[in-house]
Amino acid sequence: MFRFDRRLLQNVDWVLVGGVLLVTLMALLNLYSATRLNDAVGLTAFFKQFYFNLMGFGLILLIVMVDYKALIALSYPLYILGLLLLLAAMIFGETVAGSQRWIDLGFFRLQPSEPAKLILVITLASYYYRKDTGKGFTLPELFVPILLALIPFLLILKQPDLGTALMCLIVFASMTLFVKLRWSTFAVLAGTALAAIPLAWKFFLKPYQRQRIETFLNPESDPLGSGYHITQSKIAVGSGLKFGKGYLHGTQGQLDFLPERHTDFAFSVWAEEWGFFGSLVFMACYFFVLLWGLNIAVTARDKFGMLLAFGIVALLFWQAFINMAMVMGLLPVVGVPLPLFSYGGSSLLTNLIGIGLLINIRMRRFMVAT
């Protein structure tokens, strides 16, 4: 099982690899533009991201050697490891800008919430794979997966990192809807979720988080305060016009008007400098990779591969959608990065591992398990 079958090489999904490579190259190009004039980050960010890319593609090589179904057995140990890391961040973590998200590993500052999301996908995929009877899940049967999603959700919410925490719930919802549910179960879950929203507003959200959402609903009410991010990002995107201001010539980005422009607002930089058509090219590449991911799910050898691929695509897609909708002013600023594009080592490595798993599933689609 741990022996690598040379025939697998023929089945490597070069289309996916090429698409991901294209996206990460665009990300590096954009990162250079976003950070070259930034005194605080500067070119070190660019080189860091470059090395993380190399590391990530190295990890993909390792990942594809092992059959993905090994993850079924590893899912709970991984899940426990993820929770431990989240707890470690809570206890030992560095506080940056008011939130405790990072563990300093010396050579690398790990953000455990990033791998935690992927681990949740793996855990849910293996749980649903093992427990699915084909008759549809009842509410009691969903107790464990709900718990699996709620624990990281609460830990991440505590950091606080609303965007990442919500991703746990969204991924849970997507994957649960994907497997067969009884209608009654669906009705109860949906009802609970709707009822939870006002409660969450009142008890869970911190004042600044409530403020962000209020600002989103009416950004011009406070253009210099919390509406600033959204206003500046919309100006950056909008002023790109058809063909953009030119690479390295985006004034919103280069002159610092755009905040967080190498992380959450990286796409604004791209849209400003490359314009509508450049952004369409980017989105075409990007969403091609994700739709291709769904195709991997369809053609997967088994149900676990299908669930895993679907979960990974859901994880990537929802983050991408929320991020882009956020920088274009369609959703409140919740701090969700654009996977594979925003600066950040933990996120990049996690997402590349996810891509590695997709390649893994794809290349074993014809293989019969031994």
Added chain:
Amino acid sequence: MARGLGNITKMDPAELKMLKTRIDIATAIMIALIAILVVRLWHLQIRKGTEYAQQSENNRTRIQYIAAPRGNVLDRNGEIIIANRPLFNVVWIREDAPHPDEVLKELAKILRLDISVLLERIRAGADHPRYLPTRLKENIDWETLIAIENNAFRLPGVQIEVVPSRDYRYGEMASHLVGYLGEINPEELAANKGGPYMQGDLIGKGGIEKQFDRYLRGEKGQSFVEVDVRGFVQKRLRAHEAVPGNDLQLTVDIALQEAAETAMADRAGAVVAMEVNTGRILAITSLPALPLHEFSGGIPADVWQRLLNDIKTPLINKPVQGQYPPGSTYKIVTALAGLNEKVVTPDTSFFCSGSLKFGNRSYGCWKKGGHGSVSLHRALAESCDVYFYQVGQKLGPDVIARYANSLGLGSKTGITMEHEKAGNIPTAAWKLKRFREPWQDGETLSIAIGQGFNLTTPLQICRMTAAVANGGTLYRPQFIAAVKDSTGAFVSQFQPIVDGTALGTPRMLELIRDGLAGAVNEPHGTATAAKMQDVLVAGKTGTAQVVRLAIFQQTSESNVPYKYRDHAWFTCFAPFDKPQIAVTVLVEHGGHGGSAAAPVAKAVLTRYFELHPLASVPPAETEPAAPAATP
């Protein structure tokens, strides 16, 4: 584990089909959401794109203003009177100074100042933002500037600030004429709302600088710069160059101005010189001068107080704002009225015994011994008061006033100077209105010799003299010869303006001119101090009484306190036969016109004829029309 793996291969075809359908649904949802993103992108970048592009442009660009070089002020010959000069100030920017102590020690050495002076300045500016400059020393000289520039690398935090300022090439000469600049104040800003002025601009506060500010100031340039989110300039984008102000060429000849001011020395008063055939001002001075060098950057309160309390009243622009009884210069008016109203002929003579009894009072002539029998010529030449008492008595105040008005007295001349005064030419109706008292006949005698209620400005007297000299034409006094743009092209040019004609006939003015020539050139004339070797001058002295107190009448002039002394007038024109220039001198509290004022006029005329020798004029035209010039 093995069992689990066994399960994998067994996928129920129905379940597989269901999952595939769900993936299709997921794909459809994904595509729909992507479509939302694309539509949003289109909305922002294409539909609302120009709007956002404008906002992004506003975000990054700032306008910096480029000062326009102010126009120069030149005299009639192109000699620069006021130019621009950059003023160099040493400033301190705390933000850029990592080692203030060493730098200040070094700077103090270069500036030859004690370090405590610098520290005092820095302390005074301590509440400034760190990035704003604090002035350490104003107006440093070239050597210091070079020393600082050469040591710039050792002086982090020290910078040179360049401030435009005016260079008064002739110091305080013609100070009231040229005026001065100051920072625009809130009232001026409000008055010019919508105009080109901005906070911090320099604006003319007096004289030419104020009256012709719109020509001199030019147009500010604008430099569009790109700034980052903190407002730091990143680069220059484009600029509209500043348009330099227009140069003003005056009709004033700075050489004559200098002659006038030098001749006046430290006396207070006014000198006006005018071209008789055009109204062009050749020199116009008010003394004492304004200390222009103390005015840059606003007039300090103590300087203002000092000027306000000065008994020589430097704040009054005397040629146009000083109102003085015209004294005997007014006899020109009375003479003209007498001739034209036919109360006298040139040969009518009166006997002057040294005084005239009128009513129950005796009105004295300045010459206690009397002039004996005098007709018009001697009456003017020797300024016989009794002659004019007689003439005036026959005319009455209202008739005299008509002639005064026709010679430009009692109304503003229209010169483009601030706060010009009209003076006062009394009539019976005026007195009734002003004092609610009827006119007394005795008052007519006073006004006939230019005392009493009469008030005139030196400029009015000069213009009247010019009108007498040129045959009766009243020109508007002007001192701007041309406005030129920075390339030297004319924007506008002097045109003489005729404001009126004196009553009377040319022959009557000729008779008066004869009398004035006598005053200067005849042995008993009152103005022999103005007599020149080569040029025939004609003029009239005058003494404007300040107070008429018995105690001062008896004592000699020098014993009277300054402020009670009489003003001395002298007004004249030359050359007699073909007049070119009229000069009027008023020496405040100077005593008698003949002794105090006439020499000043002579100095101006001397300078004028040095610069414009009469020999250059074709001799045929200089032939006098009438033989009456010689006594």
